[in-house]
Amino acid sequence: MSRDLVSPVVVGRRRELGRLRALLDQVITGTPAVALIAGEAGVGKSRLTQELAAGAAGRGVRVLSGGCVELGGEGIPLAPLVDVLRALARSTPADELDRLLGPARREFARLLPELDPAGTVGARQDGSAAQLFEHVLGLITRLAAQRPLLLVVEDLHWADRSTRDLVAFLVQTLRELGVLLLLTYRSDELHRRHPLRPLVTGWERVRSVERIEVGRFSREEVAAQLQAIRRTAPGAHFAAVVFERSQGNAFLVEEILAAVDGGADPGDLPPSLRDVLLARTERVSEAAQRVLRAAAAASPRVEDRLLEVVVGMPEAQLYPALRETVEHHLLVVDHSGRGYAFRHELTRDAVYEDMLPGERVRLHAAYGAALESDPTLLGDDTGVAATLAHHWYAALDLPRALSASVQAGRQAAAGYASAEALHHLERALQLWTRVSDAAERAGVDWVGLNVLAAEAAWAAGEINRGLSIVDQVLADPESVTDPVRQAHVVERRAYMLRALGRDEEAGGQLREALALLPAQPLTTTHAAVLASLANSLMRIDELEQGVEVARSAVEAAAAVGATAQQADALITLGHTCGYLGDAPSGLTALHDGLALAEREGLSGVALRGYINLSDLLEMLGRHAEAADAARAGVELAARLGHTRSLGAMLVGNLAESLMRLGRWREALDLVTESLADDPSGVFASTLLLQRGELQGWQGAAQAAESDLREARHQFGGGTDAQFTAPMTFIEAELARAAGDLAAARQHVRAALDRPIVGQGVRYAWPLIWLGMRIEADAAAGEPSNTDIRQRHDALQALAVAIPRNATPAQAYYALTTAEAARLNGSGEVAAWQAAVTACRAADEAFPLCYSLFRLAEAQCGTTPSDTSAAGATAQECLRLADDLAATTSHDVRALARRARLRLEQSSSATTGESQSQRQIGFRLTDREREVLALVAEGCSNGQIATALFISPKTASVHVSNILAKLDAASRTEAAVLAHRLGLLTT
Structure with missing residues (x-):
């Protein structure tokens, strides 16, 4: 029996290997691919994978692999990722490992503690799966930048939900990277309700995914x-x-x-596979059979020291028995060299199922007792709590199963596996009534356990399930008799309501929670309820009351030492005060809250602080300071793994500030590169709206419409003015530019008919200006139209009525007044001079450019016309318009031709080019010019990425944008156009 049972050569599989090798060739050239290898148990999926991996390694491809592991019917959380991290940690020099892991090392150490030998990572539980996924994507990107990567995930049919979510994320986002993601699963395991089945069905429709069915031998x-x-x-x-x-x-x-x-x-x-497998095990000695039964209960592998304790044999008897199982190809030495696993899971299943129930219970109890006595017996596995929970539950030792389940839930939550945390905590809830001393065993009472489970559900994205758990507690008045405790549970419920966008309802819940609390003594719950209520009031634009509640929250939090709530309340207070017109107090509170959050390591609160600070500074017209705050927030988001979420929102804030400052090319590059990371929801919407507005002003109507459609899709059905108002502005401006004044007017009117309060004032001002501009345009063709006069009066009354506490609002008021003068045909020069002055004070580039054009137009219209002043104004307008690549350059040139104004050619224009050619050159961003130069040299996306220190995916997005702007069908055509238009001279 010492002869190897595995064929030394691969039999058959020529077609399957050919398809896989073709995918590998594709990946080596920089195009990603996903391969699904499906087949029944034992058909040869692993052998096929091993053959491909060996060939890939021989071609210089880095190979990393991990397997999903089943434990008592559940997958071990993120087991494949832990395998990959362990392999990297043990095969990579320390300095190189630091560079590869980057800012994620501390976060990965939550999954693999050996990455943090000093043990500095605590049991923090505020991480999210989205953060982890971003860190994994960053790691893969850095690995693929060095050389092509084959990433193997085996036995996906056993995957836990966190692993399934991670793999789904990678299938969606691994674009323009030299990565072959190879996934194996048992097709015979995918019953109708298997959670992997809908994922596989969806993946099979993706063009970059190839499914390979491994059939039986002929x-x-x-x-x-x-x-x-x-x-x-x-x-x-x-x-x-x-x-x-x-x-x-x-x-x-x-x-x-x-x-x-x-x-x-x-x-x-024997007639069946199970009988064949069992017949093989029965041919070894009784001692070897005893070892096999013990190993089968361990599932899926077992350390030799742990097996020795559970079997209870002396060494002189144990090791001969182990050798016998290995020689008979029943067990194999695992990859660590310190443990054993069954040669195939089918054998383990057969042995385990053949045991008597009492025998299984005894073995699981033995494993539980051994690991409880010495957790190091599990080796370097990080899932001791989950393993204990499995063994004690299978051993029917419910008190110990309860305790281990709670501990496993806490560990899973700290390790980014929220879905698995919820599973363990819900099992603990099921066991609760069957354990007499449950609270002592669990280390938490019934209410606390429910709150932990609800928070795990929230973190796993199952917010409605979390609400149901909390509602179950609140429905039983006897379970929460302490008013402070009840208020805490209600506050958690309101937090989930707010996550669902039900802000009004959340505010009502928090008011109820506040009413439950006694005035004294103050507790952390007082601070939490007040801080949460202040935030809710700010979100529903009840700003005056929000300020009062926020101040109370700051005082309560400071009194009880609740630094997280204190920092959060200070940020809310600052933002709310600023929007109410008290900018000095608002900025002071915001800076204090942000400093406290950073000092205490409250990263999530700090990120919110940067978002609110950059937003408030931008509202005040302090664009450069707003850009600095947003940039600092972007850097923090990247370190924390929030690039595709809060980081994308901060990039949107940064782009807005740069846009107001006239740094349009820089803003477009930032937005394009952030969108290349595939953010979604409101995070994508905020970026798309910034780019859509810019592209509309640059005359790229089709691109602007596309961004607007996608922004609406990503935003969903929300009503937040910071998204809906810019959407309306872009839609109305595109209609106005296309000459459809009726449609443009309808869009603006629909937006302004809603109540304009709180933070909505800021977003109403551009619409008021645009509304008056539309009426002024209409009046040029219908000077005596009474409807226009009525709309003019309504808009003017609205402009007078709403606050204008900051320079941008004052600039828009001046623009609105100037448009009214244009409509009325009187006082235009003075009105547009006032608008120019106000726009300069607000440092608003495009409104200034537009105001200069209108001022030059008004100066030409005086009697006698002031051509000297008009020429100087038009010249300044042209310089600014050409720098922005704004369509205003067409307008001012047309004015110059009509009025015979002498204009010098813009310094950035190329002699002999047509105006449209110049416009194309101006609309290319700095990054796009760099990419275009490399395209003209014949560089691939991978080579461009290496040269410019960006990802291949980002390079691909830039190339696509360049082709669209040049209206080129290919890279070669783009290069030819670039040379002809003189776009490569810089």
Whole structure:
């Protein structure tokens, strides 16, 4: 039985290997691919994967692999990722590992503690799966930048939900990277309700995903397998018998051959696979069978020290028995060299299922007792609590199962596996009434356990499930008799309501929670309820009351030492005060809250602080300071793994400030590169709206409309003015530019008919200006139209009524007044001079450019016309318009031709070019010019990425934008156009 049962050569599979090698060729050239390898248990999926991996390694491809592991019917959280991190940690020099892991090292150490030898990572539980996924994507990007990568995830049918979510994320986001993601799963395991099934169905429709079904061997291939193993041709009868019994399953062929080699009669083999496997185990000694049964209960592998304790044999008896199981190809030494696993999971299943129930209970109890006494017996596995929970539950020791389940839930939550945390905590809730001293065992009472489970549900994205858990507690008045405790539970419920966008309802809940609390003594719950209520009031624009509540929250939090609530309340107070017109107090509070959050390591609160600070500074017209605050927030978001979420929102804030300052090319580059990371929801919407507005002003109507459509789709059905108002502005401006004044007017009117309060005032001002501009345009063709006069009066009254506490609002008021003068045909020069002055004070580039054009137009219209002043004004307008690549350059040039104004050619224009050619050149951003130069040199996306220190995916997005702007069908055509238009001179 010492002969290897595995064929030394790969039998058959030529077609499957050919398809996989073609995908590998594709990846080596920089195009990503995903391969799904499906097949029944034992058919040869792992052998096929091993053959590809060996060939890939020989071609210089980095190979990393991990497997999903089943434990008592549940997958071990993120087991494949832990495998990959462990392999990297043990095969990479320390300095190189630091560079590869980057800012995520501390976060990855929550999954693999050996990455943090100093033990500085605590049990923080404020991480999210989205953060972890971003860190994983960053790691893969850095790995693929060095050389192509083959990333293997085996046995996906056993994956826990966190692993399934991670793999789904990678399938969606691994674009323009030299990565082959290889996924294996048992197709016979995917029953109708299996959670992997809808994912696989969806992946099969993705163009970059190829599904490869590994079938059973033919009669000839079985004969070839037997010949390769035995190194001699099998007899025709024997080959036929093996084929009939195995039905072409490669693993079963090996097991039948092993049974025959062990003395079984080929004509008298058991009828089923299970019986064949059990017959093989029965041919070893009783001691070896005892070892096999103990190993089967461990699932999926077992450390030798742990097995020794559970089996209870002396070394002199244990190791001969272990050697016997290995020689008979039942167990194999695992990859660590310190433990054992079954050669195939099917054998383990057969042995485990064949045991008597009492025998299984005894073995699980033995494992529980051994690990409880010495957790290091599990080796370097990080899932001690989850393993204990499994063994105690299987051993029917419910008190210990309860305790271990709570601990496993806490550990899973700290390790980014919120769905698995919820599973463990809900099991603990099920066990609660069956354990007499449950609170002592769990280390938390019934209410606390429910809150933990609800928070795990929220973190796992199952917010409605979290609400149901909390509602179950609140529905039983006897479970929460302490008013402070009840208020805490209500506050948690309001937090979930706010996450669902139900801000009004959340505010009502928090008022109820506040009413429950006694005035004294103050507690952390007082601070939490007040801080949360202040935030809710700010979100629903009840700003005056929000300020009062926020101040109370700051005082309560400071009194009880609740620094997180104090920092959060200070940020809310600052933002709210600023929007109410008290900018000095608002900025002071915001800076104090942000400093406190950073000092205490409250990263999530600090990120919110940067978002609110940059927003408030931008509202006040302090664009450069706003850009600095947003940039600092972007850097923090990248370190924390929030690039695709809060980081994207901060990039949107940064882009807005740069846009107001006239740094349009820089803003477009930032937005484009952030969108290349595939943010979604409101985070994508905020970026798309910034780019859509810019593209509209640059005359790229089709691109602006596309961004607007996608922004609406990503935003969903929300009503937040900071999203809906810019959407309306872009839509109305595009209609106005296209000459459809009626549609443009309808969009503006629909937005301004709603109440304008709180933070909505800021977003109403551009619409008021645009509304008056539309009426002024209409009045040029219908000077006596009374409807226009009525709309003018309504807009003017609105402009007078709403606050204008900051320079941008004052600039828009001046613009509105100037448009009214244009409509009325009187006082235009003075009005537009006032608008120019106000726009300069607000440092608003495009409104200034537009005001200069209108001022030059008004100066030409005086009697006699002031051509000297008009020429100087038009010249300044042209310089600014050309720098922005704004369509105003067309307008001012047309004015110059009509009024015979002498204009000098813009310094950035190329002599001999047409105006449209110049406009194309101006609209290319600095980054796009760099990319275009490399395209003209014949560089691939991967080479561009390396040269510019960006990802291949980002390079691809830039190339696509360049082709669209140049209206080029190919990279070659783009290069030709670039040379002809003189776009490569810089």
